[in-house]
Amino acid sequence: xxxxxxxxxxxxxxxxxxxxxxxxxxxxxxxxxxxxxxxxxxxxxxxxxxxxxxxxxxxxxxxxxxxxxxxxxxxxxxxxxxxxxxxxxxxxxxxxxxxxxxxxxxxxxxxxxxxxxxxxxxxxxxxxxxxxxxxxxxxxxxxxxxxxxxxxxxxxxxxxxxxxxxxxxxxxxxxxxxxxxxxxxxxxxxxxxxxxxxxxxxxxxxxxxxxxxxxxxxxxxxxxxxxxxxxxxxxxxxxxxxxxxxxxxxxxxxxxxxxxxxxxxxxxxxxxxxxxxxxxxxxxxxxxxxxxxxxxxxxxxxxxxxxxxxxxxxxxxxxxxxxxxxxxxxxxxxxxxxxxxxxxxxxxxxxxxxxxxxxxxxxxxxxxxxxxxxxxxxxxxxxxxxxxxxxxxxxxxxxxxxxxxxxxxxxxxxxxxxxxxxxxxxxxxxxxxxxxxxxxxxxxxxxxxxxxxxxxxxxxxxxxxxxxxxxxxxxxxxxxxxxxxxxxxxxxxxxxxxxxxxxxxxxxxxxxxxxxxxxxxxxxxxxxxxxxxxxxxxxxxxxxxxxxxxxxxxxxxxxxxxxxxxxxxxxxxxxxxxxxxxxxxxxxxxxxxxxxxxxxxxxxxxxxxxxxxxxxxxxxxxxxxxxxxxxxxxxxxxxxxxxxxxxxxxxxxxxxxxxxxxxxxxxxxxxxxxxxxxxxxxxxxxxxxxxxxxxxxxxxxxxxxxxxxxxxxxxxxxxxxxxxxxxxxxxxxxxxxxxxxxxxxxxxxxxxxxxxxxxxxxxxxxxxxxxxxxxxxxxxxxxxxxxxxxxxxxxxxxxxxxxxxxxxxxxxxxxxxxxxxxxxxxxxxxxxxxxxxxxxxxxxxxxx
Amino acid sequence: xxxxxxxxxxxxxxxxxxxxxxxxxxxxxxxxxxxxxxxxxxxxxxxxxxxxxxxxxxxxxxxxxxxxxxxxxxxxxxxxxxxxxxxxxxxxxxxxxxxxxxxxxxxx
Numbered sequence: 001x002x003x004x005x006x007x008x009x010x011x012x013x014x015x016x017x018x019x020x021x022x023x024x025x026x027x028x029x030x031x032x033x034x035x036x037x038x039x040x041x042x043x044x045x046x047x048x049x050x051x052x053x054x055x056x057x058x059x060x061x062x063x064x065x066x067x068x069x070x071x072x073x074x075x076x077x078x079x080x081x082x083x084x085x086x087x088x089x090x091x092x093x094x095x096x097x098x099x100x101x102x103x104x105x106x107x108x109x110x111x112x113x114x115x116x117x118x119x120x121x122x123x124x125x126x127x128x129x130x131x132x133x134x135x136x137x138x139x140x141x142x143x144x145x146x147x148x149x150x151x152x153x154x155x156x157x158x159x160x161x162x163x164x165x166x167x168x169x170x171x172x173x174x175x176x177x178x179x180x181x182x183x184x185x186x187x188x189x190x191x192x193x194x195x196x197x198x199x200x201x202x203x204x205x206x207x208x209x210x211x212x213x214x215x216x217x218x219x220x221x222x223x224x225x226x227x228x229x230x231x232x233x234x235x236x237x238x239x240x241x242x243x244x245x246x247x248x249x250x251x252x253x254x255x256x257x258x259x260x261x262x263x264x265x266x267x268x269x270x271x272x273x274x275x276x277x278x279x280x281x282x283x284x285x286x287x288x289x290x291x292x293x294x295x296x297x298x299x300x301x302x303x304x305x306x307x308x309x310x311x312x313x314x315x316x317x318x319x320x321x322x323x324x325x326x327x328x329x330x331x332x333x334x335x336x337x338x339x340x341x342x343x344x345x346x347x348x349x350x351x352x353x354x355x356x357x358x359x360x361x362x363x364x365x366x367x368x369x370x371x372x373x374x375x376x377x378x379x380x381x382x383x384x385x386x387x388x389x390x391x392x393x394x395x396x397x398x399x400x401x402x403x404x405x406x407x408x409x410x411x412x413x414x415x416x417x418x419x420x421x422x423x424x425x426x427x428x429x430x431x432x433x434x435x436x437x438x439x440x441x442x443x444x445x446x447x448x449x450x451x452x453x454x455x456x457x458x459x460x461x462x463x464x465x466x467x468x469x470x471x472x473x474x475x476x477x478x479x480x481x482x483x484x485x486x487x488x489x490x491x492x493x494x495x496x497x498x499x500x501x502x503x504x505x506x507x508x509x510x511x512x513x514x515x516x517x518x519x520x521x522x523x524x525x526x527x528x529x530x531x532x533x534x535x536x537x538x539x540x541x542x543x544x545x546x547x548x549x550x551x552x553x554x555x556x557x558x559x560x561x562x563x564x565x566x567x568x569x570x571x572x573x574x575x576x577x578x579x580x581x582x583x584x585x586x587x588x589x590x591x592x593x594x595x596x597x598x599x600x601x602x603x604x605x606x607x608x609x610x611x612x613x614x615x616x617x618x619x620x621x622x623x624x625x626x627x628x629x630x631x632x633x634x635x636x637x638x639x640x641x642x643x644x645x646x647x648x649x650x651x652x653x654x655x656x657x658x659x660x661x662x663x664x665x666x667x668x669x670x671x672x673x674x675x676x677x678x679x680x681x682x683x684x685x686x687x688x689x690x691x692x693x694x695x696x697x698x699x700x701x702x703x704x705x706x707x708x709x710x711x712x713x714x715x716x717x718x719x720x721x722x723x724x725x726x727x728x729x730x731x732x733x734x735x736x737x738x739x740x741x742x743x744x745x746x747x748x749x750x751x752x753x754x755x756x757x758x759x760x761x762x763x764x765x766x767x768x769x770x771x772x773x774x775x776x777x778x779x780x781x782x783x784x785x786x787x788x789x790x791x792x793x794x795x796x797x798x799x800x801x802x803x804x805x806x807x808x809x810x811x812x813x814x815x816x817x818x819x820x821x822x823x824x825x826x827x828x829x830x831x832x833x834x835x836x837x838x839x840x841x842x843x844x845x846x847x848x
Numbered sequence: 849x850x851x852x853x854x855x856x857x858x859x860x861x862x863x864x865x866x867x868x869x870x871x872x873x874x875x876x877x878x879x880x881x882x883x884x885x886x887x888x889x890x891x892x893x894x895x896x897x898x899x900x901x902x903x904x905x906x907x908x909x910x911x912x913x914x915x916x917x918x919x920x921x922x923x924x925x926x927x928x929x930x931x932x933x934x935x936x937x938x939x940x941x942x943x944x945x946x947x948x949x950x951x952x953x954x955x956x
Binding site: 379 | 905
């Protein structure tokens with residue numbers, strides 16, 4: 001092959017790898033857990049076709065199992081009328097398709113297997129499993145810093161430098177085989193091409209072969225995809241790229257296949273099967289995953305359905321059940337939203353903006369019930385995509401959805417006049433960090449753990465008992481000690497002033513965008529509260545999954561503080577007034593953060609408030625506390641094992657408990673994304689199941705705000721919804737399994753037990769209550785109150801929206817204005833009047 | 849093109865792809881030895897798969913990007929080898945044209 005041909009072959013390989021990687025999802029590090037649709041890169045296909053593709057390559061289930069529907073039918077959560085409506089609906093929607101490319105149009109094809117999987121299946125070898133084991137071992141070693149990095153090289157170079165001395169490679173492949181591994185080309189592209197040729201994979205077969213190679217361990221491969229396609233180029237830490245990952249993986253596969261052909265006895269059965277998609281019932285139960293479904297007995301169905309459903313293919317039956325299940329929820333939600341909302345009784349004393357997160361809905365509802373409050377919903381980064389550097393910290397946080405990159409750096413700094421306490425705090429934090437570092441070092445040493453146990457056991461034992469038996473008291477004690485060592489100090493978050501940081505114009509633009517998008521452009525109350533959210537939990541590797549998705553899996557308080565600082569600036573208000581948004585001088589913007597584990601709300605930066613506002617803020621704090629207690633009482637009824645006369649204390653104890661596997665339910669049961677003024681949803685108990693985004697088409701004649709809402713917050717909501725959906729439908733593949741056996745690897749992910757693949761998705765305890773699904777798996781229902789022509793124009797100019805709505809990844813209902821009836825959008829852009837299935841008088845609730 | 853201008857012929861490749869695919873394009877350019885490229889994000893226009901909005905405020909991944917790279921002609925075929933399968937399955941535009949540069953050493 002000439003040099004030019006070789007170069008072309010390598011370029012084609014890069015594209016083939018990218019295409020193959022569409023079947024797996026990027027996996028973000030634990031510190032910024034991002035809920036993502038596991039099939040996001042197959043969204044060009046309609047939902048059902050993407051599931052067929054994933055079934056073929058990943059070996060997954062894509063529709064909820066029959067027992068879930070059986071239980072739902074018994075509970076009247078889906079009725080015969082819903083099923084009949086779903087059958088009619090599917091007849092109307094059939095025939096639509098929008099996908100193209102490698103993965104389109106072969107839904108009936110057989111299961112995709114790698115060359116070595118086919119060999120294993122035919123000859124009883126365990127090449128693929130052995131490869132999994134070795135690759136997982138090296139990935140963990142590389143990312144954990146155990147495998148020395150090579151100058152200018154990545155994972156492949158580091159592995160290649162050490163594999164020549166690896167006893168495991170010699171045991172599996174023999175001395176000669178191990179030498180061949182070490183002599184693979186210096187560049188990963190060349191090594192992959194060589195290995196594919198040795199495996200007999202032709203050019204046309206490369207994409208499915210590579211896809212299946214990646215699908216065998218979607219955790220490590222997902223991390224490599226994140227690093228290759230989503231992480232900033234300068235992201236710290238050892239880079240594990242797709243190219244390197246596949247080069248190592250295929251190196252083992254090609255070598256072990258050669259060994260297996262020559263000496264079948266050497267590559268025998270692996271001691272344990274590491275691939276989750278092929279696990280049997282015993283392995284599922286070991287992970288705590290509910291057993292796979294048994295056929296659903298449909299004897300309880302009416303005659304017409306019993307006659308119709310058995311004649312359909314199994315996947316079609318599952319689609320009908322899913323359609324009925326989703327339709328049932330949709331009907332009750334839309335019916336509830338048709339009722340006129342009560343008129344506000346008084347002019348609001350406070351306007352409060354909360355994140356669109358479903359957990360905010362409960363707090364908003366309870367806050368509105370205790371006083372004259374007007375609430376709004378907006379993505380919790382408040383339109384400020386910033387890189388935030390907390391004071392005294394070397395690490396910066398990207399506080400924005402992962403769909404965008406931060407475009408400004410914002411720092412926290414001590415308030416003027418707070419220098420003495422700031423210095424003491426910094427000294428205390430440095431001392432605590434040094435002590436923590438010494439403790440961690442002692443834990444990880446060869447002999448020091450024994451000395452540490454002798455020296456510190458006297459204190460650690462009673463502390464552990466306290467932590468276990470009275471976790472809330474322990475947390476108070478720890479915080480008290482922390483305050484003594486590092487006293488709190490007043491700080492400010494400043495986006496820019498006096499020519500430093502963001503310019504006044506930039507700040508005004510962000511402020512205008514935020515206010516216009518949420519429809520708050522006039523009639524400002526004396527206090528405007530911006531409330532982010534975060535979750536305080538203990539001993540929880542997946543803690544960031546409970547924080548704010550709009551803030552990139554971080555707590556949202558800093559975003560609220562930065563936005564409040566901008567909106568309080570005189571220069572910004574002057575520029576806003578020139579654009580028709582007049583914020584009165586008497587209006588103060590205040591930042592806060594809702595702790596979704598405890599339902600307590602912290603109001604920030606009291607030291608910045610003028611005395612004239614103190615009484616109002618004190619009253620606001622009291623009402624936020626009352627609303628939080630009411631929400632805690634509501635949540636306690638849903639949390640298994642939560643009890644006691646004091647709901648606030650009960651949720652606080654869970655939050656502080658280091659043995660608690662389910663500190664809160666997070667976003668479980670999320671189901672709808674509502675884009676409308678609060679009037680549409682006010683007074684309706686949405687049971688913390690709806691993302692609520694405020695929107696006023698009256699201030700959005702071009703649909704720019706609507707476009708922003710649908711292409712960013714709705715996409716994030718869809719990711720969350722799809723993550724919960726697939727993790728509940730097939731927890732064996734899409735969930736992280738039982739969190740009681742998680743071990744953290746290299747700070748970037750968890751494995752089950754001692755090794756194997758990185759676990760993807762949410763832990764089982766975030767989805768299931770024992771063996772019953774708590775989350776109700778259904779596709780997101782987006783409800784928009786806006787002129788249909790405007791909505792269709794926005795969809796028409798955004799391919800991602802056409803893919804989501806036409807491909808039925810997301811359902812869409814809409815109406816032009818509050819007096820209109822709801823319509824349902826069908827694939828392709830036709831709209832039909834919403835007609836609810838016959839209502840069963842025994843049930844009717846938006847709670848689902 | 850007047851030879852007296854003292855310019856060197858190169859090939860200019862312009863590609864419009866989704867923001868999602870920019871990382872792959874950067875890999876491809878590096879693979880074929882491109883020393884740099886220009887990226888313009890949030891471009892809009894009408895094409896085979898309908899209209900593409902360019903101004904998405906908070907979504908860089910689903911807006912289109914225009915990437916321009918200049919290569920010695922002998923490396924262009926290799927880049928096209930990588931781009932053809934990409935555009936076979938995804939939305940995009942590929943334009944290839946001759947261009948002339950004054951400092952060829954920057955593009956070798």
